[in-house]
Amino acid sequence: xxxxxxxxxxxxxxxxxxxxxxxxxxxxxxxxxxxxxxxxxxxxxxxxxxxxxxxxxxxxxxxxxxxxxxxxxxxxxxxxxxxxxxxxxxxxxxxxxxxxxxxxxxxxxxxxxxxxxxxxxxxxxxxxxxxxxxxxxxxxxxxxxxxxxxxxxxxxxxxxxxxxxxxxxxxxxxxxxxxxxxxxxxxxxxxxxxxxxxxxxxxxxxxxxxxxxxxxxxxxxxxxxxxxxxxxxxxxxxxxxxxxxxxxxxxxxxxxxxxxxxxxxxxxxxxxxxxxxxxxxxxxxxxxxxxxxxxxxxxxxxxxxxxxxxxxxxxxxxxxxxxxxxxxxxxxxxxxxxxxxxxxxxxxxxxxxxxxxxxxxxxxxxxxxxxxxxxxxxxxxxxxxxxxxxxxxxxxxxxxxxxxxxxxxxxxxxxxxxxxxxxxxxxxxxxxxxxxxxxxxxxxxxxxxxxxxxxxxxxxxxxxxx
Amino acid sequence: xxxxxxxxxxxxxxxxxxxxxxxxxxxxxxxxxxxxxxxxxxxxxxxxxxxxxxxxxxxxxxxxxxxxxxxxxxxxxxxxxxxxxxxxxxxxxxxxxxxxxxxxxxxxxxxxxxxxxxxxxxxxxxxxxxxxxxxxxxxxxxxxxxxxxxxxxxxxxxxxxxxxxxxxxxxxxxxxxxxxxxxxxxxxxxxxxxxxxxxxxxxxxxxxxxxxxxxxxxxxxxxxxxxxxxxxxxxxxxx
Numbered sequence: 001x002x003x004x005x006x007x008x009x010x011x012x013x014x015x016x017x018x019x020x021x022x023x024x025x026x027x028x029x030x031x032x033x034x035x036x037x038x039x040x041x042x043x044x045x046x047x048x049x050x051x052x053x054x055x056x057x058x059x060x061x062x063x064x065x066x067x068x069x070x071x072x073x074x075x076x077x078x079x080x081x082x083x084x085x086x087x088x089x090x091x092x093x094x095x096x097x098x099x100x101x102x103x104x105x106x107x108x109x110x111x112x113x114x115x116x117x118x119x120x121x122x123x124x125x126x127x128x129x130x131x132x133x134x135x136x137x138x139x140x141x142x143x144x145x146x147x148x149x150x151x152x153x154x155x156x157x158x159x160x161x162x163x164x165x166x167x168x169x170x171x172x173x174x175x176x177x178x179x180x181x182x183x184x185x186x187x188x189x190x191x192x193x194x195x196x197x198x199x200x201x202x203x204x205x206x207x208x209x210x211x212x213x214x215x216x217x218x219x220x221x222x223x224x225x226x227x228x229x230x231x232x233x234x235x236x237x238x239x240x241x242x243x244x245x246x247x248x249x250x251x252x253x254x255x256x257x258x259x260x261x262x263x264x265x266x267x268x269x270x271x272x273x274x275x276x277x278x279x280x281x282x283x284x285x286x287x288x289x290x291x292x293x294x295x296x297x298x299x300x301x302x303x304x305x306x307x308x309x310x311x312x313x314x315x316x317x318x319x320x321x322x323x324x325x326x327x328x329x330x331x332x333x334x335x336x337x338x339x340x341x342x343x344x345x346x347x348x349x350x351x352x353x354x355x356x357x358x359x360x361x362x363x364x365x366x367x368x369x370x371x372x373x374x375x376x377x378x379x380x381x382x383x384x385x386x387x388x389x390x391x392x393x394x395x396x397x398x399x400x401x402x403x404x405x406x407x408x409x410x411x412x413x414x415x416x417x418x419x420x421x422x423x424x425x426x427x428x429x430x431x432x433x434x435x436x437x438x439x440x441x442x443x444x445x446x447x448x449x450x451x452x453x454x455x456x457x458x459x460x461x462x463x464x465x466x
Numbered sequence: 467x468x469x470x471x472x473x474x475x476x477x478x479x480x481x482x483x484x485x486x487x488x489x490x491x492x493x494x495x496x497x498x499x500x501x502x503x504x505x506x507x508x509x510x511x512x513x514x515x516x517x518x519x520x521x522x523x524x525x526x527x528x529x530x531x532x533x534x535x536x537x538x539x540x541x542x543x544x545x546x547x548x549x550x551x552x553x554x555x556x557x558x559x560x561x562x563x564x565x566x567x568x569x570x571x572x573x574x575x576x577x578x579x580x581x582x583x584x585x586x587x588x589x590x591x592x593x594x595x596x597x598x599x600x601x602x603x604x605x606x607x608x609x610x611x612x613x614x615x616x617x618x619x620x621x622x623x624x625x626x627x628x629x630x631x632x633x634x635x636x637x638x639x640x641x642x643x644x645x646x647x648x649x650x651x652x653x654x655x656x657x658x659x660x661x662x663x664x665x666x667x668x669x670x671x672x673x674x675x676x677x678x679x680x681x682x683x684x685x686x687x688x689x690x691x692x693x694x695x696x697x698x699x700x701x702x703x704x705x
Contacts, residue, residue: 004570008559015558015598155554162518163614164544164572461539462520 001166005173006180019143026131026139026185033128034087034188041086044097048078051098056420064409067393067401068319074102077385077421079378082204082369083196084211087189088129090370099379101386101421103393104323106278106330108271108379128189129364132215133357134251136185137222141243144178144226148460149236167460171453175227182219186212207428211367217442218360224449231456250355258351258358266344268337278333282326294321313401313408320394327387338376345372345434352441359441366435369425373434381423389418469532470495471545471622471653472517477526479512479677486512487677489526494622494653499644501664501671502657505701509677510657514626517655518548531621544572547615551627553607557600561590561610564599569617576617584613588643605636612643615652623647625656629663641667665693673700 013019059075079097100107148171151157161167193208226243233239269277298317299305307314352358365371393414401408432439470493477490487509494500504510515521516528519535519542528535535542555564565581576584585595588609594602599610608628615623625644629637637660644667648654658664664671665688673681673696680700683691 001571004567008556008563008567011563012556012558154556155550155552156556158518158520159548159550159554160568160571161520162543162546162548163568163618164540166540170571462522 001169002173002176005170005177009177022139022142023181023185026135027188029126029135030128030131030185030188033126033131034192036126037086037089037128038192040089041081041083044081044085048080048097051076051078052420059418060412060415062415064411066408067316067397067410067414068103070410070415071103071319071390071393074100075389075418075421076100077382077423079375080423080425082202082207082425083200084193084204084207084368085370086196087127087132087192087211088364088368088370089127090129090365090368091372091375092370095372095375099382101382101389103319103390104282104326106327106334106383106386108274108334129361129368132186132189133218133360133364136182136219137251138247139185140178140182140219140222141226141240141247143181144174144223145230145240145243146236147174147178147227148231149233149239153235161460168457171227171231171457171460174230175223175453178227179220179223182223183216186215186219189215202424207367207369210428211364214360214363214367214442217446218356221356221442221445221449224453228449228452228456231460251357254351254355255358255361258348258354261351262344262347265347266340268340268344274333274337278330281329281333287322287325290325291318291322294318310402312398314398316394316396316398316401319397320391323387323390323394330383341372342434346437349435349437349441352438353444356442356445359438359445362438363435363442366431366438367428373431374425377425377431378423382421385421392417471531472500472655473527473529474513474517475527477513477516477528478524479509479516479521480524485677487516487523487526490674490677490679492655492672492679494655496621496653497648497651498670499648499654499656499668501668502655502674503659503661503664503671503697504657504674508674510674511626512677513674514548514624514655514657517546517624519543544618545620546622546624547611547618547620548624549608549611549615549626549628551630552604553611555599555602555607555610558598560596560598561585561602561606561613562595564610565613565617568614572618574618581613581617584616585610587616588612589639603636605632605640608632608636608640609643612640612647615647620652622653622655625654625658627658627660628656629658629660637663661693661697673697675701 055076055078059073062070062073065073077099079099081092085092148157151160160170190212193212197203197205197208225246229242229246230236230239233242295307295314295318298310298314299307302310304310349358349362352362362371366373396410396414396417397408400410472492472494474490474492477487477492478485479487490509490513492500492502492513502510502513512521516523517530517535519539522536530542531545533542533545555561556567559567562578562581562585565585566576566578569576569581582595586592590606590609590613594606599607602610623644628644629640632640641663644654644656648669656664656668668688669685671683671688671693672679673683681696683693683696
């Protein structure tokens with residue numbers, strides 16, 4: 001029945017011409033978006049490689065200087081991307097991809113105002129994700145709204161059913177046809193993923209597979225919804241109006257509303273305020289007292305009354321103590337901030353129960369490693385690298401500073417002890433707990449629409465003249 | 467007497483306050499043409515929709531070739547063919563493509579040649595077979611409808627105002643096709659306002675009014691009476 005329906009719809013569509021033009025434009029848009037995304041990803045990857053290499057060279061060739069001067073000299077690390085980021089750049093443009101690692105301070109690039117505006121800011125850009133999440137559902141609607149409703153208006157639906165066509169098979173054939181057509185638009189994306197699997201040094205097979213799977217489910221949801229409403233509503237016009245209303249609500253209005261609610265329930269201060277808070281909490285009287293206590297403990301431990309009498313350079317030891325003291329405060333404040341952002345993200349994901357758009361948006365960015373959780377993983381890894389770097393430099397100062405009479409300098413031999421920052425995203429499975437709500441939401445929508453389809457088929461069995 | 471192909475017993479259907487069918491009893495046997503007459507709102511279309519399984523009766527029982535559409539609507543529909551007043555076809559597809567599509571959707575597989583033969587049997591002009599149905603006259607569309615019925619070798623044929631709007635020549639041609647189907651053993655139920663066609667073609671005539679069967683005339687009676695007088699007498703009584 002599917003083949004028969006496919007042949008008939010193809011003949012009908014070909015002779016009508018309108019849908020072919022529509023499909024052609026959509027494919028063109030998607031190809032354009034893929035190409036733009038690919039170019040942008042390529043240039044970004046090139047920049048990552050170049051910056052990493054030049055930074056490493058800059059670090060190694062910084063010349064002779066004190067280890068603490070080198071700690072302030074610092075290095076820049078760049079967040080790598082996956083090839084999937086070419087399809088869904090997610091928050092990439094809003095979170096910053098470069099971090100400066102230096103002494104005394106944990107820099108961050110995530111608390112930016114653009115991050116809070118994310119969902120709607122993306123609307124203006126023609127990314128493959130935008131085409132897949134927003135425009136493709138619209139295309140499914142425009143192709144699919146008359147599938148059963150127009151047949152009802154023409155009387156052919158009654159004629160078909162009266163001739164003994166199974167309502168369930170007819171419904172499934174129409175829905176499958178719509179789904180297969182929508183999958184054709186996913187073909188450029190599948191080809192791109194295949195290409196990136198073959199050419200990439202780090203293939204992301206699981207991520208690519210899940211990326212495609214989530215979009216297949218998303219397209220199936222829209223195909224089911226479109227066929228169901230086309231089946232339930234008496235005229236094609238009413239089916240179109242209903243579907244367009246749902247599309248506008250679910251892809252444009254509700255996500256914006258959900259983000260506003262999430263940021264209202266879990267408000268965030270500005271990035272500047274957070275940085276000011278970090279400094280005000282680190283550089284306090286308590287710190288001065290803690291350092292004084294550390295000094296006293298050290299002198300007591302070694303049975304001396306002056307730091308000059310210690311068998312090592314006290315300045316290096318104090319610098320390391322200061323780092324560890326600040327790290328505890330950084331951990332506390334960043335954890336609190338992270339918990340707040342995570343709560344915001346969970347609230348937003350919860351709104352996925354109202355619209356599958358939020359679920360696919362979340363899961364798409366997640367598999368592309370361009371969302372908040374992956375940014376967090378990168379920043380955490382960078383912070384660990386910074387702490388390791390400070391420890392190596394401070395311990396070197398501690399162990400060798402006193403031998404040079406206060407003018408100790410180190411060279412490339414020490415700089416080489418700091419390994420190049422190399423970050424790889426952990427396996428996607430480890431990230432799954434972040435997306436439980438979105439996974440549940442997508443499954444919920446699938447089950448709900450399958451049940452609604454059963455209802456539509458039941459009504460189709462009793463199709464009467466309307 | 468053979469077992470009726472179409473059997474309707476005590477059929478009742480209500481739409482809100484309006485009782486559309488009030489215990490209707492009808493039967494159509496193999497090879498028989500039964501004309502169902504009645505004024506607008508008498509219950510003809512409701513009866514047909516119940517037969518096609520598009521409406522659930524409130525009471526009573528229907529069987530088509532022994533199958534109750536309330537229990538197994540798809541199998542029941544596979545036993546019959548339905549030709550409405552306006553045969554609904556896909557305007558951009560040709561007569562041949564329409565016939566092939568409707569047949570295949572009803573799980574009937576035939577070659578293109580076989581479908582062409584069927585269209586030729588119903589006397590669809592050969593030059594029209596591959597042309598879009600949008601260019602067809604009503605009579606030509608009716609012929610495609612008959613071809614669909616022939617293709618599925620239906621045991622029963624249900625016609626709803628089949629000759630309405632047809633010119634006398636097309637109406638006569640249609641009548642011949644119906645007679646030919648009856649001769650092949652198809653049980654035909656024809657709801658119509660066309661008293662002339664009913665008297666000419668039917669083996670029996672059933673007159674219904676206000677959802678009830680008010681009279682039945684067998685073939686012999688039809689030869690002797692003036693159907694219009696009988697019909698008007700019953701309708702006036704009903705009013």
